Every structure is written in C-alpha cells, then in structure tokens.
Amino acid sequence: MRRLAGLLAVLPLVLLPACSSGSGGSAGASPSGTAPATAPAVPSPVASASPMPTVAGDFGTKATITLPGGQPSGQFVVNTVSEGDGPAVAKNDWVTVNYTAKDWTTGKDVSDSFASGQKPQLYQAGGGQLVPAFDQSVLGKKVGSRLLVVAPPAAAFGGQGNSSLGVGATDTVVFVLDVMEAVPQDGTIPGALTQPPATAPQIKDNGKAAPTITVPAGPPAPPTELQKYVLVKGDGKPVASGQQLVVQYTGVLWANSQQFDSSWSHGGAQALQVGTGQLIKGWDEGLVGQTVGSRVELVVPPALGYGDKAQSSVPANSTLVFVIDILAAV
The missing domain is CATH 3.10.50.40 (Chitinase A; domain 3)
Incomplete structure (x- = not known):
C-alpha cells in the first residue's frame, strides 16, 4: 500500500490507488514542460514585436x-x-x-x-x-x-x-x-438531479459546494458490487480509458455518511487520469463510459476501494459513496 503520510496535503485521497507505488496522473508528452525550480526572469508579454512570424x-x-x-x-x-x-x-x-x-x-x-x-x-x-x-x-x-x-x-x-x-x-x-x-475551479454540473433508488444514498445539491450525501437509515447492508447511478446525464462524449478528467467530487463512508474527502476541500476541481490504475478500481470501472457533463454517484465496495487496509480517515473494509461531476475529458 502506498503510504499516505505527507501526501494528503497535496493529493486528494482518490488519487491514491488501493495498492500502488506509482504517482498521480500525467499530462502526457508535450512541448510545454514544467517550470524549473529556479527559472530566469521572464519579460512581461507584449502584443507584437518586430519581426513577427x-x-x-x-x-x-x-x-x-x-x-x-x-x-x-x-x-x-x-x-x-x-x-x-x-x-x-x-x-x-x-x-x-x-x-x-x-x-x-x-x-x-x-x-x-x-x-x-x-x-x-x-x-x-x-x-x-x-x-x-x-x-x-x-x-x-x-x-x-x-x-x-x-x-x-x-x-x-x-x-x-x-x-x-x-x-x-x-x-x-x-x-x-x-x-x-x-473549467473554473468552482465549476460544477448544473441541472435537476435524478435521485437513485430509495435503497441507495440520496443526494442534496448545494450549488458551488460539496453535495450532501445521505446513506439510508439503518443503514441497509452495503452492496458487494459496484453501484453506478447517473444523477445528471451529460451530453458530451463517453469517457475513455487513459483520458485525463477534470472533476469535482465528494466521498462519504457508507457506515455513517461521514465525509472523508472532497475536491471542495482541495481548492476545487481536480485533474486525474482514469482507467490506468492510478485511481481506486471503483473509479476506473465506474467512470469509463460515462458521458462528459454528467454527475454520477458511485457506491464502491471495499474490494474496489481500499480493501482491508485503513487509509487515513477511511477504516479498513469500508464501502465508499462518491458523487462525481465530470467537467471535462482530454
């Protein structure tokens, strides 16, 4: 298991796979490069100069x-x-x-x-x-x-x-x-929610803030397989394995509806790569094929989440509930 100490301050929890020592998503090969730690001074941009291409x-x-x-x-x-x-x-x-x-x-x-x-x-x-x-x-x-x-x-x-x-x-x-x-950092998916069945966690939209996720009273026995519910259907293209997504998300524990992670606690929308093992399996399996512009609820059993190992505020063998806004895909 990847150690979490020192990582949660800079990486949201769902970016950490259940069993991996790899790093987070990559932007892929490009000429853009990363900014050097001690870069030389850059002149202020101007609109034109001579000569010009x-x-x-x-x-x-x-x-x-x-x-x-x-x-x-x-x-x-x-x-x-x-x-x-x-x-x-x-x-x-x-x-x-x-x-x-x-x-x-x-x-x-x-x-x-x-x-x-x-x-x-x-x-x-x-x-x-x-x-x-x-x-x-x-x-x-x-x-x-x-x-x-x-x-x-x-x-x-x-x-x-x-x-x-x-x-x-x-x-x-x-x-x-x-x-x-x-996509602004406070971007979110608008539209009326189609609630999942009454036996599944219910969702309250809070605008530009983390949604409220409430597990049914009891609660009932958690599902043993991944559950996927489309709360708002987007009209974009289906998400493909290997794409980078821009998402807002919130996660709670099935056991008590306690929130353990949210992009709203990390400054807003996050970018991550899906379908390549860089996320928990429940995300890879639950998001590939969903259309961009959708708000999706995932109920993730332990086998597709963090298994029998505790992760920070997530106890071992936890069933997890997420609401995820798919804002963009590249």
Whole structure:
C-alpha cells in the first residue's frame, strides 16, 4: 500500500490507488514542460514585436508557422490571431489547449498536439506549473481563441531548453495555442438531479459546494458490487480509458455518511487520469463510459476501494459513496 503520510496535503485521497507505488496522473508528452525550480526572469508579454512570424490554418487544426527573416526581438509576445467568443480564462482555471510549435533558432518543427498519439494539453492557467509560454499566455484570453506566442528562452523552457525535443537553451520557440476549453475551479454540473433508488444514498445539491450525501437509515447492508447511478446525464462524449478528467467530487463512508474527502476541500476541481490504475478500481470501472457533463454517484465496495487496509480517515473494509461531476475529458 502506498503510504499516505505527507501526501494528503497535496493529493486528494482518490488519487491514491488501493495498492500502488506509482504517482498521480500525467499530462502526457508535450512541448510545454514544467517550470524549473529556479527559472530566469521572464519579460512581461507584449502584443507584437518586430519581426513577427505569420500563422495560417483554422482554429482547431494544425497551424502552419512561417518564420520571418531576421533574428527574434527577444521579447515575450502573446498575439491574438483570432478571438473566440467563450469566457475569458482566469487564473487557476483548468484550460485545454491544442498547440503547434516551431523552433525559430533552427527553423525546425518541434511538436504538435495534432500528431498521432498526442493529446491536447490540460493544465491550470497561471499556476506556475508549466513554462510561461503555456502558463501565462492564456490568461485573460477567450475560449475559442487562437494565440501566436513568441517565447524567448526564459519563457519557452525556462532557459534550459528541451533536449528530447531538440530545443537548445538559447533557442526562441514559436507556439500557436488554440484555447479549446476552460473549467473554473468552482465549476460544477448544473441541472435537476435524478435521485437513485430509495435503497441507495440520496443526494442534496448545494450549488458551488460539496453535495450532501445521505446513506439510508439503518443503514441497509452495503452492496458487494459496484453501484453506478447517473444523477445528471451529460451530453458530451463517453469517457475513455487513459483520458485525463477534470472533476469535482465528494466521498462519504457508507457506515455513517461521514465525509472523508472532497475536491471542495482541495481548492476545487481536480485533474486525474482514469482507467490506468492510478485511481481506486471503483473509479476506473465506474467512470469509463460515462458521458462528459454528467454527475454520477458511485457506491464502491471495499474490494474496489481500499480493501482491508485503513487509509487515513477511511477504516479498513469500508464501502465508499462518491458523487462525481465530470467537467471535462482530454
């Protein structure tokens, strides 16, 4: 079993699998990188500089980036090629972007999310976890926008380059980012609830707060198999194994309706990978196939939860009840 000491402060409980020593979900391969611990100072972004690359192609498709003659200005440029009509991205929103990248210094294509086996990048905007070319560029931009980002070395890969992508420490990189979606940390699934049968835990919606989950009086004997109830049916695509989800969730114990975990206690919506063994089995089995935009209740028996080992405030052999809002999937 993974040790919980020191992890619960930074990872919600459901991210810890029942029996694993692995880490949490991964965003997958991309040119975005992580922000170095001691990154050099990044200049404030400007809307344009001379010279400037040009961009061709439609939003949502791989961009064609044409480099101008001459050397880059050294400025951090965030230029709106085309503006969307969605909400503006706020700090800590979970944002999904498609991207195309080209190394200005070498003239070589770097990477793109449209290639086979690649996915859009999902991250928290302005959270400081990714390099500024991704992290800062989307702040204040509307969903549906295409952005041209000219990233000097400090903004591209923190002045360290990226050897796996062939980007040197002094290279300027040009990115085209398509802002596909943004989910605020207090996002939740609206709509009237379809309550499960009276023998199952009942749910009270509390708006932008953790729902109240009440196990029937008694309580009756807990189920020995996974129970799934769709409280609000979303109209998005079915969740596939291996996808990253953005979710709100709350979990209580079947024995006494006592809450033991909630995303609302961790700052709001969380991102996690489903169907790959990084979560408890009840989540992997219960969420794959559900449609994005759904609110789902899962009743998870011990064998699909934490088994016969106690986990923090969850006693051994506990049946668990979750309400999960599937806000996005990448």
